[in-house]
Amino acid sequence: MKALVPIADDSPFPLENLPWGAFTRPGESRIRLGVALGDWVVDLAWLAQHGLLPTQQLPGDYFLHQESLNDFLGRGPDVWREVRMLLTHLLSDAGPDAVRASLVPRGEVTMRLPMRIGDYTDFYSSREHATNVGTLMRGPENALSSNWLHLPIAYHGRSSSIVLSGTDVRRPWGQIAADVFAPSRRLDYELELGCVIGPGNVLGTPIAAADASQHIFGFVLVNDWSARDHQKWEYQPLGPFLSKNFATSISPWIVPLEALQPFRVAGPVQAPEPLPYLRTKEPWNFDLHLEVSLQTATSRQRLSLGNAKYLYWNICQQIAHHTVGGCNLQPGDLLASGTISGPEREMLGCLLERTRGGAEPIALADGTTRTFLEDGDVVTMTGWCTGSGVRIGFGEVTGRVLAACREPGRPVD
């Protein structure tokens, strides 16, 4: 099926993708929902206003009144599927001509956070990452904690400081040791995949692994910025806190699970076999290529080239585990995968691993080196699935590192 506008072969957003986002038109403050198509954003409020979104399961003017995706997320797969089918028809070359007036050039809109994120959970589901970090922290004998192969380790993150791609990130102050209070000297990125939750569950009622996919709306890319020196000092015994909560960046377009279905693959063999509540019969990893690049004042180069298929614990296992004690998920919650590393050196998803704790600097094209991020560095992550002539892309999540304040709380002059 062809789209109603020309779409470049390497565009992340063909008709088969239709990722969801929130945006404002130039000169407007009102937030609208949209889907991306090639170089365009489809304005769903405009379509609704002109009677072009007549679905069975939603009022005709539904998208005129939505300023975030939360309500839509809560409605579940049947509603999502109906709207997706309708949009696929409308945006194809078989759709009505009037639809063209709903297109806004993507370069002219301002993207906004697509949903209110009630709770943000960060998993730790890459075996390679956990092994590498554990080796640096505790030595090779104790690299993986004794529980790691038995459950998807996770911690609660900070919702309020989740920012959209493009937001600058200020280097945080914090404690590095008992007498050392300073801006982080080991500022790092973490390459992650984030799952956006659809319908939630009632407190006290777990989601079975077999039902978990019904609660998945889609995915974004996540950069879980980390201050490694602050983290090392603070993380015992209750986990990371300030070293993570100064900023977490997400890509603006939520790629729906529906668009990723053709790219589902089996994950790594799990041995020991997980407990029954963590068993999934179907393949729930994604063959999703991932890249991290670094732009400095004088160079731009790729730092990582990974793939989400290496994750040990899959999203259905994560959801089943998260809720097995009764914890309730809510529409718009974000479940991030944890840093995605793979078996090869170039597949490592953060600088801590890439530079072996700072011991092996990376040579950059401009003749300088990096162990951790410097002020002015721009980190950009991107990802896509390809196959059968289709490319389902995520766009990118990017952010620039700003110099720390002179003193905490005082703006830089």
Next chain:
Amino acid sequence: MKALVPIADDSPFPLENLPWGAFTRPGESRIRLGVALGDWVVDLAWLAQHGLLPTQQLPGDYFLHQESLNDFLGRGPDVWREVRMLLTHLLSDAGPDAVRASLVPRGEVTMRLPMRIGDYTDFYSSREHATNVGTLMRGPENALSSNWLHLPIAYHGRSSSIVLSGTDVRRPWGQIAADVFAPSRRLDYELELGCVIGPGNVLGTPIAAADASQHIFGFVLVNDWSARDHQKWEYQPLGPFLSKNFATSISPWIVPLEALQPFRVAGPVQAPEPLPYLRTKEPWNFDLHLEVSLQTATSRQRLSLGNAKYLYWNICQQIAHHTVGGCNLQPGDLLASGTISGPEREMLGCLLERTRGGAEPIALADGTTRTFLEDGDVVTMTGWCTGSGVRIGFGEVTGRVLAACREPGRPVD
């Protein structure tokens, strides 16, 4: 000053308190804001509707349109003070007679969560508690982690599962060891004080310790239910997760900081002296008596008798630390103190400490014993400040333990 209705000497809610809450009237679903006065709830929507809340800083009909406290929390101390002064006058015996019609018997209303809690942070600020738990987990030599005396340790909790006092709490399933998946056998309570945040800060702009009190609206009691066996297995290396996120209970009435001002006292001596960003000149502990009681099928008795004044890190230090790296707080955020224990055995704020990890059962009045909570047990926490003939009470936070499901996700028959 006398109130317009008789108030018992031992009431937690005299005219000097006026704690804030949200409620519904019998037979209504609409949520209203109110303050408690003796055995009554003052319906602020009614007062606003009848033109009895004419403030300088808010529209006259403001409280007609608020279904949670969040907007009011964001307005800050000047607005809070004006409304408090007006309410104190209106509810005194010098106020207009018409005000009486705004009173609803407290026993007839249904309390609701007073605010939307965007993020919930749980500190670990009692030295006695951290020492006792650390001793049980790691032995007396390594009881306090090396960072503990240098910063207020905390972790991000789960917002979605914060429930109001009176909500039953179902015993959670979870992993106890590699091959053991079972309902928690070591279910515990934790006695905590929770701070409700007023105005937030902009991401990247810390709150100085000296300014922190401007961001405090008030306090509630918190029971941070904990599954100790699940916790022990899961907490390395990223902290507690399922062992805490199945439920956290709070008391329904937020006692304003203004009412607690007369009860501020100095905390424990801090040695080593904290870093400059953590220094507070004024006393920021509260002389707040705390009690935990346990009701079983056949007995009711007190388990703990503590005081919030023993907390090592105070609320202004917690706020300064939380934001020093740039993390933004938002109106309605909840910052809990961590379990409050004191130097004496009866001052220990959880069963893990009271029974030394289950080794020393507590004898109950009915001849049975407890190490951890059993199904049907009701835990109730209460607290009050007294002095100069005034008693500022918190009411209570209570919850009953329900039996675990037969299998996770299946209701009990």
